Amino acid sequence: MTDITTAIAQPPVRRRKIRWNRVFDHVILILGSMFMLLPVVLTLLTSTWDNVTIHTGGIQYSIGEDAFRNYQKALFEKSGFSQVVDGMKMMTNSLILGLGFAIGKIVISMMAAYAIVYFRFRFATFAFWIVFTTLLLPLEVRILPSYEVVQSLGLLNTYTGLIVPLIASATGTFYFRQFFKSVPEETLEAARIDGAGPIHFFFDILVPVSQTMIAAIFIIMFVYGWNQYLWPTLMTTDENMFTLVRGIKQIMQVWIGANIPDYGVAMALAIIAMTPPVLIVILFQNWFVKGLVESEK
Amino acid sequence: MAQVTISSVNKIYPNGFHAVKDADFHIKDGEFIVLVGPSGCGKSTLLRMFAGLEDISTGEIAIDDRVVNDVDPAQRDIAMVFQNYALYPHMTVYKNMAYGLKRAKKSKEDIEIAVQKVAKMLDLTPLLDRKPSQLSGGQRQRVAMGRAIVRSPKLFLFDEPLSNLDAKLRSQMRIEVRRLQRDLGVTSVYVTHDQVEAMTMADRIVVLNAGKIEQIGTPAQIYQSPASVFVATFMGAPPMNMLEGGFKDGTLTLSGGGVIPHHSHGANGPVSIGIRPEKVTLQAEETPGALPFTYEFTEDLGAVKLVHGLLGGERFIVHTHEEAIIGDDAKFLSIDGGSVHVFDVNTGQRID
Numbered sequence: 339m340t341d342i343t344t345a346i347a348q349p350p351v352r353r354r355k356i357r358w359n360r361v362f363d364h365v366i367l368i369l370g371s372m373f374m375l376l377p378v379v380l381t382l383l384t385s386t387w388d389n390v391t392i393h394t395g396g397i398q399y400s401i402g403e404d405a406f407r408n409y410q411k412a413l414f415e416k417s418g419f420s421q422v423v424d425g426m427k428m429m430t431n432s433l434i435l436g437l438g439f440a441i442g443k444i445v446i447s448m449m450a451a452y453a454i455v456y457f458r459f460r461f462a463t464f465a466f467w468i469v470f471t472t473l474l475l476p477l478e479v480r481i482l483p484s485y486e487v488v489q490s491l492g493l494l495n496t497y498t499g500l501i502v503p504l505i506a507s508a509t510g511t512f513y514f515r516q517f518f519k520s521v522p523e524e525t526l527e528a529a530r531i532d533g534a535g536p537i538h539f540f541f542d543i544l545v546p547v548s549q550t551m552i553a554a555i556f557i558i559m560f561v562y563g564w565n566q567y568l569w570p571t572l573m574t575t576d577e578n579m580f581t582l583v584r585g586i587k588q589i590m591q592v593w594i595g596a597n598i599p600d601y602g603v604a605m606a607l608a609i610i611a612m613t614p615p616v617l618i619v620i621l622f623q624n625w626f627v628k629g630l631v632e633s634e635k
Numbered sequence: 636m637a638q639v640t641i642s643s644v645n646k647i648y649p650n651g652f653h654a655v656k657d658a659d660f661h662i663k664d665g666e667f668i669v670l671v672g673p674s675g676c677g678k679s680t681l682l683r684m685f686a687g688l689e690d691i692s693t694g695e696i697a698i699d700d701r702v703v704n705d706v707d708p709a710q711r712d713i714a715m716v717f718q719n720y721a722l723y724p725h726m727t728v729y730k731n732m733a734y735g736l737k738r739a740k741k742s743k744e745d746i747e748i749a750v751q752k753v754a755k756m757l758d759l760t761p762l763l764d765r766k767p768s769q770l771s772g773g774q775r776q777r778v779a780m781g782r783a784i785v786r787s788p789k790l791f792l793f794d795e796p797l798s799n800l801d802a803k804l805r806s807q808m809r810i811e812v813r814r815l816q817r818d819l820g821v822t823s824v825y826v827t828h829d830q831v832e833a834m835t836m837a838d839r840i841v842v843l844n845a846g847k848i849e850q851i852g853t854p855a856q857i858y859q860s861p862a863s864v865f866v867a868t869f870m871g872a873p874p875m876n877m878l879e880g881g882f883k884d885g886t887l888t889l890s891g892g893g894v895i896p897h898h899s900h901g902a903n904g905p906v907s908i909g910i911r912p913e914k915v916t917l918q919a920e921e922t923p924g925a926l927p928f929t930y931e932f933t934e935d936l937g938a939v940k941l942v943h944g945l946l947g948g949e950r951f952i953v954h955t956h957e958e959a960i961i962g963d964d965a966k967f968l969s970i971d972g973g974s975v976h977v978f979d980v981n982t983g984q985r986i987d
Contacts (some may be wrong), residue, residue: 522719528722530707546725
């Protein structure tokens with residue numbers, strides 16, 4: 339009797355088997371994240387050292403003492419040839435570019451997708467495919483004509499010139515088209531019976547329903563806009579219009595006489611330039627995932 | 636509270652598909668009309684033409700003497716309940732119900748009063764602040780009803796509103812919808828493919844098949860004197876038994892042998908014979924007029940039993956309550972006189 343109960347109470351201790359394929363998976367993942375993170379960590383560490391140390395010793399693997407100086411200099415000290423632009427100004431420019439780029443793209447592509455999906459005009463599908471094929475023509479291909487147009491409109495060194503030529507978005511239009519197509523037909527019909535015209539349907543129903551989709555596209559586009567390099571470099575000659583991404587390079591170029599370039603400041607600026615996109619992704623992460631996978635409409 | 640006149644309405648799609656053929660009928664004030672038929676019979680298309688969601692190819696639909704062919708859905712004074720409810724997912728129940736009124740430029744106070752009143756009627760008051768995703772199927776259904784009622788339309792349109800609910804809730808909602816409609820007295824058109832819904836809810840049923848109206852009548856008329864083989868077999872569960880036969884010298888005879896009690900008919904020749912499963916009696920002994928029956932199996936539904944077998948070589952179902960005569964004992968079958976339906980073999984039309 340006792341034997342039986344103890345046998346039930348204590349099942350034979352089985353040694354946990356090591357599942358080698360899980361160990362393997364984790365090793366791959368850890369290696370992958372180290373590969374991605376290491377440059378960032380090294381930049382962060384190096385940005386806390388003074389220029390001489392960096393110049394003589396290269397990349398640093400520990401925390402230095404000049405963090406405060408470097409970051410302060412990066413953010414608030416006027417630099418460049420004209421000595422008019424500081425880190426804050428460049429950050430503002432980047433923000434304007436990133437926000438204008440993302441919001442503009444969302445507005446334009448939502449309206450384009452709305453027209454394509456909900457209005458039965460001739461060649462709607464054709465129009466969509468035309469928009470879609472522009473994916474094959476990135477900015478780099480049309481950069482000279484674009485520059486010519488912007489220049490002749492007198493839009494060099496303006497925010498408009500910085501943002502507008504980049505705003506048309508085949509990707510955005512495509513995403514919104516797919517999303518609108520998945521909104522049930524009955525929703526539109528119910529709205530029509532409720533007396534909502536095309537404008538009310540768009541703003542009262544379609545836009546709120548697309549919230550998570552808008553958030554997802556906003557994140558992608560903001561990061562993409564923030565990281566724009568080629569177009570701002572071409573477009574802006576006035577240092578007041580410089581974006582962060584462009585400004586980093588500028589610091590390294592100030593190589594006058596026997597001066598050592600401001601390595602520490604450049605590193606600090608790189609870290610600063612990285613922060614807003616990272617913050618946006620972290621903050622909107624939930625929405626982002628929802629926007630991509632959520633099916634309830 | 637309106638009457639609706641449908642005069643020779645046709646719907647032909649651009650690809651040439653003729654979805655509704657010459658629909659022609661009149662809906663009385665406060666009447667509950669059910670459009671019923673198999674999928675693809677044009678019933679939804681017809682309903683959507685009432686709503687203005689589908690253009691009318693030819694013909695006219697008039698609500699209270701106003702031809703609405705070219706009137707916007709919102710201006711027709713109608714409300715529609717959809718199969719998937721079509722609630723606005725981002726709006727609360729209150730806002731869902733209020734949206735139509737808001738678009739109609741009603742004042743905030745009027746909207747509040749109207750919504751609260753309808754919410755109370757449908758027991759939705761505690762749910763007014765919820766979003767549709769937080770509601771059960773039955774609750775969503777009630778919100779969809781509420782959204783329709785709150786606009787106090789002249790005409791309710793229902794597009795298979797109960798088919799997404801489970802069986803128990805469906806029979807409950809059937810009664811609830813009917814009661815509400817009767818209390819409000821609003822003329823209603825209800826589309827369904829479920830003949831039980833059609834029979835239990837309708838004042839009058841319109842049976843459609845392949846775009847054509849087969850018969851219009853009260854549930855009793857439809858059931859007791861179906862106008863065609865299609866109506867006879869579509870309405871009623873289990874369906875009417877159809878047998879081949881013909882008139883010979885004034886008597887109705889089955890092809891497989893046996894005389895069916897039926898009043899004399901002038902012409903001779905082949906006909907289709909319809910007999911409702913519940914209008915026959917199974918018996919163990921032969922009596923005058925009884926026909927030989929071959930038993931196959933029984934479906935026991937508790938209160939009733941469906942006995943399957945062969946009559947004159949053709950499949951035949953008997954709907955019975957009786958305990959005793961089932962199984963192989965059921966050797967004969969007698970048909971209640973006066974409940975035999977005769978149809979033309981070629982056209983499928985009823986012959987009286």
